[in-house]
Amino acid sequence: MNRHNSKDANHDVIAQRFRDLGCSVIEMHATGIPGFPDLAIGLIGARGRMTQLVEVKNPNTRYGRAGFNDNQTAFARDWRGEKVSIVTSVDEATALVQNWRRAA
Known part of the structure; x- marks a missing residue:
């Protein structure tokens, strides 16, 4: 298995x-689509259902600390849905869901 x-x-x-x-969580890391985020997240917010894309990064590695790679940057730039989020910890995941639910 390669890094991609x-x-x-x-x-x-x-x-x-x-x-x-x-x-709801669909793991997308092995789609083969260059730059596609790791997770598709489905949730219900204050105004209905939403789907969010999340890139998981490991802050304990140089690669993870670097943020989006070139393919991920291009995907996030061209994606016409909600902003692609980066998450590095369970605390960040919790805060992100809370923010999505408040905003939605």
């Missing part, structure tokens, strides 16, 4: 945290 379809070490715990918060 492998999971960061913190991927599984972050995906599980989204599930624990009542979100």
Whole structure:
């Protein structure tokens, strides 16, 4: 498995945290689409259902600390849906869901 379809070490715990918060989670890291984010998150907010895209980054690696790579930057720039979010921890996942629910 190469870097383009492998999971960061913190991927599984972050995906599980989204599930624990009542979100639907589809793991997209192995789609083969250059730059496509790691997770598609479905949730219900104050004004209805929404889908969000999340890139998981591991802050314990140089690659993870660098943020979006070139393919991810291009995908996020060209994506016409909601902004692609970066999450590095379960605390960030929790805060993100809380913010989405407040804003939606």
